[in-house]
Amino acid sequence: MGLASTVELSCKSEYALLALLELAVRYQSSEPLQIRQISAQQNIPDRYLEQLLAILRRGGIVKSQRGAKGGYLLAREPWKISLFDVLNCLEGVESREGEGDGEGNPNRTLENKVVDEIWQEACQAAYAVLQNYTLQELIDRRDARRQLDLMYYI
Amino acid sequence: MGLASTVELSCKSEYALLALLELAVRYQSSEPLQIRQISAQQNIPDRYLEQLLAILRRGGIVKSQRGAKGGYLLAREPWKISLFDVLNCLEGVESREGEGDGEGNPNRTLENKVVDEIWQEACQAAYAVLQNYTLQELIDRRDARRQLDLMYYI
DNA sequence: CAAAACCCTAGCGGAAAACCGGGGTATACT
DNA sequence: AGTATACCCCGGTTTTCCGCTAGGGTTTTG
Numbered sequence: 001m002g003l004a005s006t007v008e009l010s011c012k013s014e015y016a017l018l019a020l021l022e023l024a025v026r027y028q029s030s031e032p033l034q035i036r037q038i039s040a041q042q043n044i045p046d047r048y049l050e051q052l053l054a055i056l057r058r059g060g061i062v063k064s065q066r067g068a069k070g071g072y073l074l075a076r077e078p079w080k081i082s083l084f085d086v087l088n089c090l091e092g093v094e095s096r097e098g099e100g101d102g103e104g105n106p107n108r109t110l111e112n113k114v115v116d117e118i119w120q121e122a123c124q125a126a127y128a129v130l131q132n133y134t135l136q137e138l139i140d141r142r143d144a145r146r147q148l149d150l151m152y153y154i
Numbered sequence: 155m156g157l158a159s160t161v162e163l164s165c166k167s168e169y170a171l172l173a174l175l176e177l178a179v180r181y182q183s184s185e186p187l188q189i190r191q192i193s194a195q196q197n198i199p200d201r202y203l204e205q206l207l208a209i210l211r212r213g214g215i216v217k218s219q220r221g222a223k224g225g226y227l228l229a230r231e232p233w234k235i236s237l238f239d240v241l242n243c244l245e246g247v248e249s250r251e252g253e254g255d256g257e258g259n260p261n262r263t264l265e266n267k268v269v270d271e272i273w274q275e276a277c278q279a280a281y282a283v284l285q286n287y288t289l290q291e292l293i294d295r296r297d298a299r300r301q302l303d304l305m306y307y308i
Numbered sequence: 309c310a311a312a313a314c315c316c317t318a319g320c321g322g323a324a325a326a327c328c329g330g331g332g333t334a335t336a337c338t
Numbered sequence: 339a340g341t342a343t344a345c346c347c348c349g350g351t352t353t354t355c356c357g358c359t360a361g362g363g364t365t366t367t368g
Contacts, residue, residue: 009273011357012356014269018265034312034314036313042265047360054314054316065313065314066313066365067313070314071314083272111196111296112172113299114292114296115171115172115292118283121283123161125283129272130276138268138269141268141272142265145264145267146264166326190344199327202328204345205326208347218345219344219345220344221345222335223336224336224344224345225345
């Protein structure tokens with residue numbers, strides 16, 4: 001209830017995580033996976049997913065292979081990519097340098113700063129959690145729940 | 155940088171906290187404070203602030219006194235109102251019952267659920283921090299920094 | 309050289325956030 | 339009683355942002 005249910009993961013971030021999960025599953029094969037395949041598997045609008053993957057590429061999360069038979073691969077092992085890495089990469093783009101706010105704003109009162117300080121502290125706590133989860137653990141969790149669901153079914 | 159600077163407190167929440175800080179400072183006097191005074195002090199559009207205070211009133215954070223010489227007061231002591239109380243009150247309004255998403259949505263895959271689970275866990279960590287800070291501590295922090303700034307100035 | 313894939317940039321549409329305004333109602337003071 | 343003050347309710351407007359679409363490139367395979 002309340003905050004817990006209203007503060008939702010952005011659609012963008014969810015798409016990205018689901019896509020990365022697909023890449024992570026096939027990491028061993030080192031065969032690139034194409035946008036179309038991912039978008040079909042996870043029900044993500046393909047042209048939009050394309051943009052997200054571009055961001056992740058620039059952020060060093062995935063790498064791409066151009067041309068026919070190309071596609072995307074994880075830039076490193078699934079257990080070396082934390083959820084924080086991913087979300088930070090996504091949300092940290094197209095902010096920088098547009099503010100006037102953010103920090104260097106002159107007419108920010110002491111009250112503004114204090115409130116912000118605590119807000120940052122709360123965010124840090126959340127980041128700490130996200131840094132502890134990797135893509136690999138995402139896969140593991142899913143597989144564990146698959147087993148569980150299967151048991152209930154029988 | 156990154157997430158840390160982009161995940162910003164909503165304007166709404168910041169306004170509310172600043173307004174409550176003003177009320178908290180004058181809590182002892184038990185004289186109501188008017189919207190105009192608060193909005194002037196903290197540079198908040200007064201008609202907008204009015205709406206926010208109405209939400210906070212319905213949420214039991216502040217109480218109001220109508221008529222001439224009226225205004226707003228905290229509903230309880232500043233050290234008994236946590237930042238979580240405030241944000242939860244503000245963000246938790248006008249959501250409920252409009253979703254289709256949220257949880258009971260049938261076509262949510264296992265992947266969706268797993269990702270959400272972890273996200274919720276991260277949020278919980280942030281809430282824990284916010285629950286530990288009260289309006290009183292907001293005041294104390296500000297005053298501490300005032301002293302500090304003064305020392306540097308000399 | 310053609311097909312398959314990624315690459316870049318621009319812009320649209322709807323929803324939510326921020327804000328404004330008008331007319332009502334309770335209370336204090338004279 | 340009457341008037342001024344300040345909250346109260348609710349609808350509308352503006353602006354911003356997110357999710358998504360679109361078009362035209364460039365690189366690579368075969």
